[in-house]
Amino acid sequence: MRHIISVLMENEPGALSRVVGLFSQRGYNIESLNVAPTEDSSLSRLTLTTVGDERTIEQITKQLNKLIDVVKLVDLTEGAHIERELMLVKVRATGAQRAEIKRCTDIFRGQIIDVGTSVYTLQITGTADKLDAFLEAVGDAAVLEVVRSGVSGVARGEKVLSL
Amino acid sequence: MEMLSGGEMVARALEDEGVEFIFGYPGGTVLHIYDALFQSGKVPHILVRHEQAATHAADGYARATGKTGVVLVTSGPGATNAITGIATAYMDSIPMVVLSGQVQSHLIGDDAFQETDMVGISRPIVKHSFLVKKTEDIPSTIKKAFYLASSGRPGPVVVDIPKDITNPTDKYEYIYPEKVKLRSYTPANRGHAGQIKKAVQLLLNAKRPVIYSGGGVVQGGGSELLTALARELNYPVTNTLMGLGGYPGTDRQFLGMLGMHGTYEANNAMHHSDVILAIGARFDDRVTNTPNKFCPTAKIIHIDIDPTTIAKTIDVDIPIVGPVESVLSDMLKQVKDRCAKTPALPDREALQSWWQQIDEWRENHGIYHSPRYDLDSGFIKPQQAIETLYRVTEGNAFVTSDVGQHQMFAAQYYRFNQPRRWINSGGLGTMGFGLPAAMGVKLAFPDADVACVTGEGSIQMCIQELSTCTQYKVPVKIINLNNGYLGMVKQWQDMQYSGRYAQSVYEDSLPDFIKLAEAYGHVGIKVEKLDDLEDAMKEAFSLKDRLVFMDIYVDRHEHVYPMHIAPNGSMRDMWLSKTERS
Numbered sequence: 001m002r003h004i005i006s007v008l009m010e011n012e013p014g015a016l017s018r019v020v021g022l023f024s025q026r027g028y029n030i031e032s033l034n035v036a037p038t039e040d041s042s043l044s045r046l047t048l049t050t051v052g053d054e055r056t057i058e059q060i061t062k063q064l065n066k067l068i069d070v071v072k073l074v075d076l077t078e079g080a081h082i083e084r085e086l087m088l089v090k091v092r093a094t095g096a097q098r099a100e101i102k103r104c105t106d107i108f109r110g111q112i113i114d115v116g117t118s119v120y121t122l123q124i125t126g127t128a129d130k131l132d133a134f135l136e137a138v139g140d141a142a143v144l145e146v147v148r149s150g151v152s153g154v155a156r157g158e159k160v161l162s163l
Numbered sequence: 164m165e166m167l168s169g170g171e172m173v174a175r176a177l178e179d180e181g182v183e184f185i186f187g188y189p190g191g192t193v194l195h196i197y198d199a200l201f202q203s204g205k206v207p208h209i210l211v212r213h214e215q216a217a218t219h220a221a222d223g224y225a226r227a228t229g230k231t232g233v234v235l236v237t238s239g240p241g242a243t244n245a246i247t248g249i250a251t252a253y254m255d256s257i258p259m260v261v262l263s264g265q266v267q268s269h270l271i272g273d274d275a276f277q278e279t280d281m282v283g284i285s286r287p288i289v290k291h292s293f294l295v296k297k298t299e300d301i302p303s304t305i306k307k308a309f310y311l312a313s314s315g316r317p318g319p320v321v322v323d324i325p326k327d328i329t330n331p332t333d334k335y336e337y338i339y340p341e342k343v344k345l346r347s348y349t350p351a352n353r354g355h356a357g358q359i360k361k362a363v364q365l366l367l368n369a370k371r372p373v374i375y376s377g378g379g380v381v382q383g384g385g386s387e388l389l390t391a392l393a394r395e396l397n398y399p400v401t402n403t404l405m406g407l408g409g410y411p412g413t414d415r416q417f418l419g420m421l422g423m424h425g426t427y428e429a430n431n432a433m434h435h436s437d438v439i440l441a442i443g444a445r446f447d448d449r450v451t452n453t454p455n456k457f458c459p460t461a462k463i464i465h466i467d468i469d470p471t472t473i474a475k476t477i478d479v480d481i482p483i484v485g486p487v488e489s490v491l492s493d494m495l496k497q498v499k500d501r502c503a504k505t506p507a508l509p510d511r512e513a514l515q516s517w518w519q520q521i522d523e524w525r526e527n528h529g530i531y532h533s534p535r536y537d538l539d540s541g542f543i544k545p546q547q548a549i550e551t552l553y554r555v556t557e558g559n560a561f562v563t564s565d566v567g568q569h570q571m572f573a574a575q576y577y578r579f580n581q582p583r584r585w586i587n588s589g590g591l592g593t594m595g596f597g598l599p600a601a602m603g604v605k606l607a608f609p610d611a612d613v614a615c616v617t618g619e620g621s622i623q624m625c626i627q628e629l630s631t632c633t634q635y636k637v638p639v640k641i642i643n644l645n646n647g648y649l650g651m652v653k654q655w656q657d658m659q660y661s662g663r664y665a666q667s668v669y670e671d672s673l674p675d676f677i678k679l680a681e682a683y684g685h686v687g688i689k690v691e692k693l694d695d696l697e698d699a700m701k702e703a704f705s706l707k708d709r710l711v712f713m714d715i716y717v718d719r720h721e722h723v724y725p726m727h728i729a730p731n732g733s734m735r736d737m738w739l740s741k742t743e744r745s
Contacts, residue, residue, distance in 0.1 A: 010347060014282060014294070025287045055474065062471040068291040068311065071347040163346070 002031070003057050004076040004083055004153045006161055007046040007064060011037055015069035019046060022067065028052065028060050032085070032128070032150035040163070043071065049128075049151050072161060080156040086123065087131045088113075090145040091138060093120040101138065108134045119144065167337040169298040169329035170195035171203070173262065176305040178205045179339040182233050184224060184606055185209070186217040190237025191277060192264030195329035197235075209606065209635055212627035214241050216599035218248020219625065222257050223600030226586045227561055228607045229382070231258040231313045238264040239277030242323075243284065247593060249319045250288040254590025255378060255405060258317035260308045261285075265294070267327040281323045290318030298328045302339045310343050315350030316469040317382060350468060354485030354493060362440075362464045362481045363497045367505075369438035370513035371520075372398045375421065378405030378589065379443015379467060381582040385487035386410070389442065392495045395502070396509055399521055401429040403444050404574055405589040412578030413558070418521065419531065422450040423727045424571045427528035427737065427745065428521055430725070433458055434735035435520075441465045441479070443487045445472040447590070456733035466490045528725070528739055530575060535724065535740070542718035543693045545569060545644045549576035552614060552642055555700045560612040561586060561604045565597035565621030568650035571723040573616040595624030601639040602632060612640070612704060619645045619673055629683040632710050640703050641712045643676060646719045654722045658738075680712035690715045 009015050016035055023030050028050060035046040050060060057075065064070050076083070093101050098120070105112060105122050108130065114121035124134050128151055135143060155161070167175060173196045177185065185208045189197045200208060211217045214236045221232025232252075236245050242263040252259045266275040282292045291311050293304050301324070308320040366372065380389050386409050393400045393416055400410045401421040410417055419426035421433055433439065439461045444450070451457045454476050465472075465479040466487055473482040483490055502508055525532045536544050549572045552560070562577050563586040564570040570587055579585045586604060588596040601615040615622075622643055632639065644650075649667040656664050677687030686709045690699045696715070703711040725737040728744065737745040 014286075014292075017283070018286060021286050055478075059471065059475060066469070066471055068345065068348050 001053075001057075002049060002051050002077070004047060004049050004081065004151055005061065005064070005073060006076055006153060007048070007073040008038070008043050008071045008161060008163070009046060009067075010069045010071065011042050011044045012069060015044065016046070018067050018069055019064065022063055026059070026063065028056065032148070034150035034152060043163070045161075047150070047152050071163065074155065074161050076153045076155060079159065081153050082156060083127055083151050083153040084125055085128050085131055085151045086125045086149040087134070088147040089122045089124065089135070089138070089143060091120050091122065091142045092118060092144055093142070094118045097142065101142065104134070104137050108137070110134070165337045166334040168195070168199065168331045168334050169301055169324070170199035170331055172298065172301040172335075172337055173305070173324065173329065174199040174203045174206070175337060176302050176339055177233065178203065180305065180309050182206050183230070184221075184603075185233050185235050186211055186220040186224075186603065187235030188214050188217060188237065188241055190241045190264065192238040192266060192326040193235060195326065195331055196262070196264070196324070198331065208235070209602070209631065211599065211631050213625065214244035215247050215595060216602075216625050216628045216631065218245050218252065218259070218261065219593070219596050219599035220603035221259055222248060222252045222596075223563055223586050223603030224607050225252075225257050225259055225603075226600070227583050227604040229384070229583065231260055231309055232603065234259065234261040236261070236263050237277065238266055238281070239279050241277075242279055242281040246285060246288070247595075249285055249321070251588050251591045251593040251596060252319040253288040253290070255588065256317050256382060257319065258313040259319040260305070260312050261319060261321045263321060263323050265323045265325040268296070268325045269327070271325065281321060285321045288319070289321050290316075292321035292323065294323045295325070295328060298333060298335050301328070302337060303343065306340045306343050307345065311345075311348065315348070351485045352489065354466065354483040354490035356493070358481055358483045359490060359493050360497065362483060363494055363501060365438055365462060365464060365481060366396070366440060366494075367498065367501055367508040368510070369398075370510055371435060371437045371517045372396070372440065373418075373432045373436040373438075374398050374400045374440045374442065375403070375433065375444055376400065376406045376409050376442040377403040377444025379487050380406055380409035381443075383443055383468065383487040385443065385491050386582040388488060388491035388495055392491060392498065395495065395498055397514060398440075399432055399518070401425070401432065403447070403450060403589070404587070406444060407574060407585045408579035408582040411580040413580055419529075420574055421734075422447070423452070424575065424723050424725065426530055426575075427725055427739065428524040430727075430734045430737060431524050432521055433461075434733060436461045439463045442491070443467060446475065446477040448476070451477060452727045452729060452732050452734055452736065456731075458734060528745075531578075536721065540718055543690070543696055543715060545572045545646070545717040545721055546576050547693065548642065548644055548696065548715050548717060549573050549616065551696050551700050552616070553577045555697065555704055556612050556614065560584070560614050561601075561608065563587065563597045563600040563604060563613070563615045565615075565617040565624075566592045566594045567618050567621060568654065568721070568723050569616050569618045569621075569644040571651075572644070594621040597621060598625050598628045598639070598641065602628060602637050605637045605639050606635070614640045614642050616642045616644070618650060619643060619647065619669065619676070620649045626679070629680065629685060629710070633684045636708070638706070638708050638710045641710070643712065643714050644717045645673075645676070645714050646717050646721070647673065648719060651723070657722065676712055676714040680710070685710040685712055687712045687714065
């Protein structure tokens with residue numbers, strides 16, 4: 001099953017490499033990863049998606065917790081949560097295609113953020129599934145470049161991941 | 164206010180930490196530190212002949228004393244040479260602080276002379292590591308390193324120090340912190356009371372119990388409590404390779420080691436048990452054999468300081484995360500209370516028939532019941548060499564070992580009654596560990612007998628340390644079980660490769676170890692006949708202030724038994740001899 005694990009860790013050089021290294025060293029998968037500082041400049045928040053059976057996910061969370069740089073973590077998929085991913089897509093847009101792509105982008109509540117004579121750059125946000133669906137709708141032929149941020153997530157309601 | 168240079172801070176911090184020995188090797192990037200150590204002269208430094216030996220010596224020191232071993236190496240090759248020893252300490256959870264020099268800060272990343280990314284290269288094999296950026300951070304970083312290395316589940320910590328921050332002319336205020344706290348690091352200091360209660364309930368109602376204890380009991384200072392608990396309950400105890408000495412080896416309740424080369428009675432008791440109390444052990448693949456065939460009828464209680472070891476390979480019924488000492492003390496108290504209130508617990512009748520079964524296993528195939536090797540071969544059997552060592556040292560020696568058949572024979576036939584006496588590379592299986600580890604032990608316990616059980620293969624991996632032993636007068640005894648083969652490799656080749664000895668034979672290439680020992684100023688004793696063995700061994704140990712290299716010619720074709728049948732075997736599936744299976 002797919003899990004979203006969100007990690008608060010020390011904003012120190014080398015901390016990220018310990019997390020990434022752990023995954024390769026122990027043969028765990030990382031499907032996506034994103035990391036950035038938080039409102040507390042001494043902390044970074046890292047969110048990763050991974051796939052594994054219950055035992056593997058339990059080991060992953062334990063092993064992450066064991067890293068000295070990891071302060072706290074939560075498996076968001078254990079409870080109600082919201083996840084978003086941001087995608088920038090550069091597509092070929094000429095002739096009748098221009099209107100069609102515009103319509104499709106509107107349907108997915110995306111935006112055209114750059115316009116060229118034969119190219120649009122689109123921004124779409126949503127769950128990973130939604131982004132996949134958009135790419136399918138636009139079709140491989142039109143897509144020139146795809147940049148995805150990796151999943152970010154947060155628990156629903158009062159629950160927060162903080163110190 | 165005291166103003167010190169970075170180099171002086173390192174020297175001073177080690178002194179303030181109460182470090183007894185530094186094992187190391189100088190080089191360009193650590194020269195400022197070495198000069199500061201030289202000038203202060205407070206902490207003795209042992210100059211090894213290869214950085215790998217520095218880590219093993221610090222490791223041996225740590226295993227024998229329980230204190231943190233300290234290593235100081237230079238950047239580049241000095242650092243990479245230390246890697247094997249760091250990995251060895253990591254796999255066996257040994258407290259160690261490794262200080263490595265690094266090229267000057269402004270050169271980092273430029274492929275400077277003797278530059279290597281030590282923090283990167285050691286990352287998967289350390290508990291934690293630091294690259295110190297500022298001179299002012301040296302004292303607190305060293306304090307953190309010692310705290311991390313020795314607390315929770317111990318392990319090696321690397322502190323990488325660029326040369327420029329140790330510059331003798333740049334002085335800063337030196338304050339060595341009394342204590343450090345890390346917000347992200349809070350090892351458990353007690354076990355969960357509810358879990359302990361459940362565990363005691365299960366334990367007391369067992370009909371075929373086994374206590375399976377590992378290195379965590381030795382390192383966590385849990386031996387006395389384990390012994391008290393086992394005796395209170397009259398339950399059988401088996402130890403892992405790392406756990407030997409955690410329970411008295413000659414005690415009636417002791418079943419011997421378990422696992423791949425464990426005893427028949429230990430492996431069978433595990434397989435047929437209904438309750439296993441696992442303490443400070445990690446269900447290593449060398450213990451469990453095939454995981455899905457592991458102890459099919461057992462409910463498992465697992466006590467460990469490290470949550471990641473719990474349910475990693477084998478599911479457990481009652482996990483308890485906490486230091487073995489505190490958990491065992493809580494358990495023992497509850498067991499006593501419960502037994503006093505309910506005299507019917509534990510079930511004595513069930514226990515009696517369990518012991519009867521165990522004694523039957525012992526009689527049939529136990530290595531302590533009667534010799535299971537050929538007594539009339541005309542050769543010195545390696546088992547006999549270890550038994551002789553045991554007799555001559557009256558079971559009181561510190562025994563280090565290398566890796567291979569000799570290691571297993573030592574584990575089986577030297578019966579350790581005390582913790583911290585058996586010092587071997589269990590997890591990583593590092594050949595070359597034995598001699599430097601013995602140096603570390605002997606330096607810590609100069610009056611004790613320290614024997615390095617080795618083979619002609621392993622000893623050559625760190626044999627240069629004979630020179631270190633000369634320089635610092637470290638009179639360890641080397642017990643070389645010489646069979647002219649890489650014995651364990653050969654055993655597997657005999658069993659699985661139809662006796663094709665691919666690269667496991669030395670032919671005529673072995674040195675004359677006696678002359679070699681003598682060349683370094685030591686004593687060499689060659690033993691070729693069984694009749695000479697005991698007297699030669701006595702002579703070796705009577706030479707208290709000399710290093711003696713005993714080159715013992717043993718049966719070239721002996722195998723280590725019992726041996727788990729793998730793959731696809733269970734705990735009870737064993738080879739008992741070259742022809743006999745369980």
